[in-house]
Amino acid sequence: MGATIQEIGYAFLETYYHRMNKDPSKVSCLYSQTAELTHTNYQVDFTPSSDTLPTVKLTGKENISKFFTRNNKKVSDLKVKVESCDFQTTGSSHSxxxxxxxxxxxxxxxxxxxxxxxxxxxxxxxxxxxxVTNDVIRFIGDNLLPETDVKEET
Amino acid sequence: MGATIQEIGYAFLETYYHRMNKDPSKVSCLYSQTAELTHTNYQVDFTPSSDTLPTVKLTGKENISKFFTRNNKKVSDLKVKVESCDFQTTGSSHSxxxxxxxxxxxxxxxxxxxxxxxxxxxxxxxxxxxxVTNDVIRFIGDNLLPETDVKEET
Amino acid sequence: LTSSNATSVEFPLYFNAAPEEFKEAGSKRHELRLKALGLDQGKNQ
Amino acid sequence: LTSSNATSVEFPLYFNAAPEEFKEAGSKRHELRLKALGLDQGKNQ
Structure with missing residues (x-):
């Protein structure tokens, strides 16, 4: 294999985000038959005062295809800034x-x-x-205030 | 298999963080022979004014073992608050x-x-x-200020 | 293995520390935040 | 496949938007932050 995992990774991200923008109905082609996707739950209205968004989990290329097609408008409107990428090899024989x-x-x-x-x-x-066999997104709040009343665990 | 992936996942985290605390030299037993680890770079002094920490990447159980043993003191002093966990199945036959x-x-x-x-x-x-075949950590800054002078890409 | 969330866990989960122990460390982070925002007047220790 | 960082990439990377387009959205997030800190006086729009 000639390309490094970084090169493959960045090329993939380019394709992935570009396709969301240009043709959401074809994003699912990037996924394996049994892929799992945890992504923005577009069926829930965005709460203006919240700094995070809820997610939804889908299994299988068919459901993933339906998801991107149904949410076509929102998906194609997505704008992304990537601040860091970490790469590792994984799976059988690290392929x-x-x-x-x-x-x-x-x-x-x-x-x-x-x-x-x-x-x-x-x-x-x-x-x-x-x-893509797995794709999980999680939104991060600001957690701005110091903890004043920490909840006790039971 | 009786347990859900959530149950297995939470039980693993309990073992993982507990072992860091009690016996860092045995944390590496949790990793596969060819595991990859991206973790806190303890060889670099923490910068008091920074809200992130640098990381270092290691490959293979032997190097991972050396890492946890060398940084024994810091590793055993680690205190963790987990705010969210997302789980998916992965790998061949999603095992x-x-x-x-x-x-x-x-x-x-x-x-x-x-x-x-x-x-x-x-x-x-x-x-x-x-x-554990893969373990990657990445620290997140606060990014508090709005972007006033955005760097141009070339 | 299912995608259900059968296991009910209440976040946050604490490991190797009690919730209270996070308060002091959390306030140090908060001071860094205020400094970044230029709001740390009279709090420089 | 190696662990080297041969590929030099300058962060942040932008997809589907120019850096300037992030400014307005970023300032909305910043307003939420100031509100959370109780520092949004006179900025309620």
Whole structure:
């Protein structure tokens, strides 16, 4: 394999975010048949005063395809700033790639939302191509205030 | 398999953080032979004015073992607050578990540091046990100020 | 293995420290925040 | 596949937006921050 995992990873991110922007209905082509996706729950209205967004979990390429098609408008409006990427090899014989991304995203008219995302790429079986097997996003609040009344655990 | 991935995941985290606290030299037993670890770089002095910490990447159980043993004192002093966990199944036949953690950590005398961490567990081959194949931590700054002078990309 | 959230866990979870122990460290972080915002007048210790 | 960081990339990376487009959205987030800190006097819009 000629390319480093960084090169493959960055090229993937370029394709991934570009396709969201240009053709959401084809984003699911990047996923494996049994992929799992935890992504922005677009069915819930964004709360203007909240600095995080809820997520929803989907399993399988078909459900993922429906998700991106149904939320076509929002998905294509997504704007992303990536602040860091960490890469590791993973899976059998380390032929897969794990990417840990941090950054901010927004949609027209919204504030920025800070997020972390983990994506796992596995060799697709075709020469030098990869499928997404896992994709998890989690939004990060600011946690600005010091803890004054910490909840007790039971 | 009787336990859910959540149950396995939380039980793992309990073991993982507890062992850091009680016996750092045995933390590496949780990792697979060829595991990759991106963790706090304890060889660099913490900068008091910074809200993030640098990380270092290690490959293989032997190097991971040396890392935890060399940094014994700091590792055993680690205190962790987990604010969210996302779980997905991963790997061949989805027998592995991906965990995306967000939270805060600190050491005696330091401020809290916000972090995100991705851990992948794969079946070890022994009945119902798992090895860590990947473990990546990334510290998150506050990014408090709005962007006034955005750097241009070339 | 299902995608259900059967395990009910209440966040945050604390490891190797009681919730109170996070207060002091958390206030140090908060001071860094105020400094970053230029709001740390009279609090420089 | 190595652990080297041969690929030099300058962060942040922008996708589907120019850096300037993040300014307005970023300032909305900043207003939420000031509100959370109780520092939003005279800025309620």
């Amino acid at each position: 897969g790639i794990l990417i840990l991304i941090t950054g901010e995203m927004f949609w027209t008219g919204t504030p920025t939302y800070r997020f972390v995302q983990t994506i796992i790429l596995a060799p697709s079986g075709y020469r030098d191509t990869f499928d | 592995g578990i991906l965990i995306l953690i967000t939270g805060e950590m600190f050491w005696t005398g330091t401020p809290t540091y916000r972090f995100v961490q991705t851990i992948i567990l794969a079946p070890s081959g022994y009945r119902d046990t798992f090895d």
